[in-house]
Amino acid sequence: MTRHNPWKQRIKEFFSSWLVSPAELRSYGVLGMNARNIRYIAHYNDRTRYPVVDDKFKTKLAARKANIPVPELLATMDSQAGRKALLHTIEQCEKFVIKPARGSGGKGILVINGRDGDLYVKPSGVRVTTEDVLRHASNILSGLYSLGGKPDRVLVEAMIDFDPALADYSFEGVPDIRIIVFRGFPVMAMLRCSTHASDGKANLHQGAVGVGVDLASGRAIHAVRHGYRVDRHPDTEMPFDKLVVPDWSRVIRLAASCYEMTGLGYLGCDIVLDRKRGPLLLEANARPGLAIQIANGGGLRGRLKMIESLEPEQFEKNVEERVRYSQLIF
Amino acid sequence: MSPRAQVYILALILAVLGAGLTIYKSSVLGFPLMPGAYRTVWTIEAKVEFLAEGGPAKVALALPRAQRNMRVLDETFSSAGYGFNIRHDGDDYRAVWSRREVEGRQSLFYKLQTYQVAGEPLTQPLDFSTDVRKPFMGSREQEAVGQAINSIIERARVASSDIETFTSQILVQLNDSGDQDRNMVMSHYQDSSLADVALYVLSVAEVPAHRIRGLYLEDDRRRLQAEELLEVYDGSEWIAFEPRSGSPGVPANFFIWQRGGKSLLDVEGGNRSSVTFSVIANDVPARTVAKKMTSREKDALVDFSIYSLPIEQQSIFKLILLVPVGALVVVFLRVIVGLRTSGTFMPVLLAIAFIETQLVTGLAIFLLVVALGLWVRFYLSRLNLLLVARITAVVVTVVILMGAISVISYKLGIEQALMVTFFPMIILAWTIERMSILWEEDGPDEVLIQGAGSLIVAVLAYWLMTNRYIEHWTFNFPELLLVLLGAVLVLGNYTGYRFSELLRFRQLVR
Numbered sequence: 001m002t003r004h005n006p007w008k009q010r011i012k013e014f015f016s017s018w019l020v021s022p023a024e025l026r027s028y029g030v031l032g033m034n035a036r037n038i039r040y041i042a043h044y045n046d047r048t049r050y051p052v053v054d055d056k057f058k059t060k061l062a063a064r065k066a067n068i069p070v071p072e073l074l075a076t077m078d079s080q081a082g083r084k085a086l087l088h089t090i091e092q093c094e095k096f097v098i099k100p101a102r103g104s105g106g107k108g109i110l111v112i113n114g115r116d117g118d119l120y121v122k123p124s125g126v127r128v129t130t131e132d133v134l135r136h137a138s139n140i141l142s143g144l145y146s147l148g149g150k151p152d153r154v155l156v157e158a159m160i161d162f163d164p165a166l167a168d169y170s171f172e173g174v175p176d177i178r179i180i181v182f183r184g185f186p187v188m189a190m191l192r193c194s195t196h197a198s199d200g201k202a203n204l205h206q207g208a209v210g211v212g213v214d215l216a217s218g219r220a221i222h223a224v225r226h227g228y229r230v231d232r233h234p235d236t237e238m239p240f241d242k243l244v245v246p247d248w249s250r251v252i253r254l255a256a257s258c259y260e261m262t263g264l265g266y267l268g269c270d271i272v273l274d275r276k277r278g279p280l281l282l283e284a285n286a287r288p289g290l291a292i293q294i295a296n297g298g299g300l301r302g303r304l305k306m307i308e309s310l311e312p313e314q315f316e317k318n319v320e321e322r323v324r325y326s327q328l329i330f
Numbered sequence: 331m332s333p334r335a336q337v338y339i340l341a342l343i344l345a346v347l348g349a350g351l352t353i354y355k356s357s358v359l360g361f362p363l364m365p366g367a368y369r370t371v372w373t374i375e376a377k378v379e380f381l382a383e384g385g386p387a388k389v390a391l392a393l394p395r396a397q398r399n400m401r402v403l404d405e406t407f408s409s410a411g412y413g414f415n416i417r418h419d420g421d422d423y424r425a426v427w428s429r430r431e432v433e434g435r436q437s438l439f440y441k442l443q444t445y446q447v448a449g450e451p452l453t454q455p456l457d458f459s460t461d462v463r464k465p466f467m468g469s470r471e472q473e474a475v476g477q478a479i480n481s482i483i484e485r486a487r488v489a490s491s492d493i494e495t496f497t498s499q500i501l502v503q504l505n506d507s508g509d510q511d512r513n514m515v516m517s518h519y520q521d522s523s524l525a526d527v528a529l530y531v532l533s534v535a536e537v538p539a540h541r542i543r544g545l546y547l548e549d550d551r552r553r554l555q556a557e558e559l560l561e562v563y564d565g566s567e568w569i570a571f572e573p574r575s576g577s578p579g580v581p582a583n584f585f586i587w588q589r590g591g592k593s594l595l596d597v598e599g600g601n602r603s604s605v606t607f608s609v610i611a612n613d614v615p616a617r618t619v620a621k622k623m624t625s626r627e628k629d630a631l632v633d634f635s636i637y638s639l640p641i642e643q644q645s646i647f648k649l650i651l652l653v654p655v656g657a658l659v660v661v662f663l664r665v666i667v668g669l670r671t672s673g674t675f676m677p678v679l680l681a682i683a684f685i686e687t688q689l690v691t692g693l694a695i696f697l698l699v700v701a702l703g704l705w706v707r708f709y710l711s712r713l714n715l716l717l718v719a720r721i722t723a724v725v726v727t728v729v730i731l732m733g734a735i736s737v738i739s740y741k742l743g744i745e746q747a748l749m750v751t752f753f754p755m756i757i758l759a760w761t762i763e764r765m766s767i768l769w770e771e772d773g774p775d776e777v778l779i780q781g782a783g784s785l786i787v788a789v790l791a792y793w794l795m796t797n798r799y800i801e802h803w804t805f806n807f808p809e810l811l812l813v814l815l816g817a818v819l820v821l822g823n824y825t826g827y828r829f830s831e832l833l834r835f836r837q838l839v840r
């Protein structure tokens with residue numbers, strides 16, 4: 001026998017319009033932050049392997065050894081003494097990107113994609129002076145953007161000349177593809193398209209659009225921005241349902257091969273598509289975010305569990321076989 | 331065993347251990363679980379310091395006499411390497427420490443536990459001498475001062491009817507900084523205390539008087555100097571006066587240490603001697619007080635507890651023991667609720683500052699300093715400074731702001747704002763720096779979210795840390811920290827959803 005309680009009902013309605021119940025989230029297989037940290041990151045990621053991914057300079061060195069293509073490194077600077085060399089490098093190039101080796105979440109990344117006399121032009125059209133660029137570099141050096149404020153290294157990378165197939169879906173910046181790789185198996189993918197608001201960077205919390213991508217075909221399934229579903233790119237107005245990531249099989253293979261390179265069981269790979277060189281590894285991440293679930297309109301939990309339940313000999317497979325397996329089941 | 335199982339077992343062991351000790355202490359040793367019928371027991375510690383000259387040294391410290399409205403529970407002396415005894419001569423009790431050969435800085439302690447009962451503080455009659463030695467004031471340089479004193483006495487005599495009102499009048503005049511005569515007298519006796527001058531004036535007026543030394547009992551006081559009262563004989567009995575207000579009677583929370591004019595401390599064979607006092611209040615149940623009065627034996631568990639520390643450290647520990655509570659709040663709000671804060675444990679430091687400043691003042695000061703600091707920081711960001719230099723500049727700015735806030739609010743009569751010094755400057759500076767970067771990188775929204783998050787955590791932590799029960803438990807049962815540790819371990823193993831994720835992922839389910 002249930003007694004009807006209008007107040008209880010009303011309170012329930014109020015909360016359910018804002019919140020979902022944990023049971024519902026579980027039924028969708030959504031992975032929460034705590035579970036990610038304890039069950040996957042702490043369990044599958046060996047701490048000693050972290051520096052390889054936390055430091056983009058080390059990532060580049062490791063990638064070179066593993067024959068994984070990366071964006072070209074133009075210069076690095078690890079002390080104020082390197083100012084001259086840095087100045088010399090940037091004066092030579094039209095387009096370049098300055099980033100902290102140990103930054104995250106798009107912090108401290110300065111994208112320059114043109115010149116206007118002595119001035120440098122950012123993707124959003126804002127012009128900055130040489131002084132500004134050097135100051136930015138010295139901020140990076142002193143650890144402003146690194147975890148815990150540790151002194152850092154400045155990387156100057158060549159600007160990626162991205163594949164024109166994606167040009168309609170990205171405004172003023174380079175789209176990148178995030179793929180979660182679990183024990184060598186790609187489990188979920190998302191394309192991140194920069195917008196005017198994200199200033200040439202494809203980091204979601206800065207306002208970029210996240211597009212869930214089907215692992216088998218590279219086709220877009222679902223797009224979100226700031227946690228809400230969108231159908232079109234907010235700046236270019238292009239509908240996402242026609243989007244197919246070019247060269248998809250190479251992209252996903254590149255991601256899977258990062259497992260051998262980093263030795264991390266739970267890994268997020270950021271990949272960009274260069275017009276001439278094809279897919280390049282931009283960075284790898286030992287603590288990839290959970291927004292990819294929103295972009296895909298589905299949870300990670302089920303997929304991760306599926307991989308966990310595989311027979312031990314399945315983990316001996318090579319990159320090719322792992323990718324094929326993932327494409328088959330997800 | 332899987333790490334998960336280990337965590338639960340460890341947490342269980344810790345919880346059982348902590349709870350067990352707590353139960354033992356409360357049921358066997360009589361520590362009260364609830365802050366209930368309490369009696370405030372004051373622990374007063376006198377610390378004698380001096381620089382020994384290398385030869386024999388002898389230190390005599392006047393001891394408080396039993397008072398009618400104060401009961402002494404316990405007295406202890408520390409005398410590392412010293413011979414010790416108590417001498418009394420009439421009304422005068424003195425602790426005497428002596429040693430054949432001693433050199434360098436010396437510290438000696440005398441500790442007293444006392445509690446107040448109802449009643450008048452002073453017993454009558456007293457057989458103090460009522461002789462007055464009228465001072466000689468004939469010399470040339472004293473002429474003007476003498477005249478001023480006489481004029482004060484004359485005016486007081488006109489405006490009074492008996493010795494009591496006369497003394498009040500004298501004290502009122504001596505506190506009136508607009509009075510010419512008073513200023514003359516005070517500037518002549520610059521090195522003397524108000525009580526000294528008043529005694530001098532009273533002796534000129536041939537009123538028998540002496541001084542009372544003692545302390546105002548207030549919780550958590552360190553390095554206090556002895557305060558003075560006056561006592562005046564009106565022909566039939568002695569009347570005490572508070573020299574600054576001029577009102578008769580012993581102030582309610584005044585603990586009388588020494589009555590009569592003798593010295594408080596004598597040191598032979600040493601110099602630069604001083605005696606300072608610390609006072610701390612403990613709320614002890616009436617039952618325990620009664621127990622202690624009858625049996626003064628101690629239990630090992632109590633003897634090795636925080637109670638055995640010098641009280642200066644005890645009062646610091648009172649605060650330190652609350653820090654884990656604040657940290658637990660941080661862990662809870664991070665793991666279960668998913669609140670974003672700027673700097674993980676910054677809110678706990680804020681909460682500690684709030685305890686000293688009171689919540690509203692603390693919040694106001696914090697917001698003011700951070701807002702002004704952010705404003706300065708935005709200007710600094712245009713100056714092309716290196717990070718360390720910029721943070722230092724922000725620290726200096728914060729210090730200047732704190733100084734300015736203190737001075738301005740003091741002038742405006744808001745004395746609480748003086749507490750601004752309790753805010754950790756470096757933390758404030760880092761907070762400002764972090765928030766301004768957040769502003770530049772992620773926009774003002776994120777600054778508001780994280781700032782509000784930090785304040786919510788700080789206020790919640792403050793609220794718990796000042797809760798009467800929690801204060802009582804952390805201080806009386808520090809073993810409960812083990813239970814808290816167990817709780818933290820379990821929280822650290824929670825893999826369920828955070829409250830904020832119920833909000834974040836709602837679009838996904840729809």
Ligand SMILES: Nc1ncnc2c1ncn2[C@@H]1O[C@H](COP(=O)(O)OP(=O)(O)O)[C@@H](O)[C@H]1O
Nearest residue numbers: 097104105106107157158159160174176201202
């Ligand atoms: N070499 C580059 N050329 C063009 N855009 C870049 C380049 N490097 C980074 N970006 C942009 O900045 C974003 C963040 O870069 P990333 O290296 O992933 O740093 P973070 O660890 O901060 O996310 C990328 O998604 C991309 O849009």
Ligand SMILES: [Mg+2]
Nearest residue numbers: 105106270283
């Ligand atoms: Mg990235």
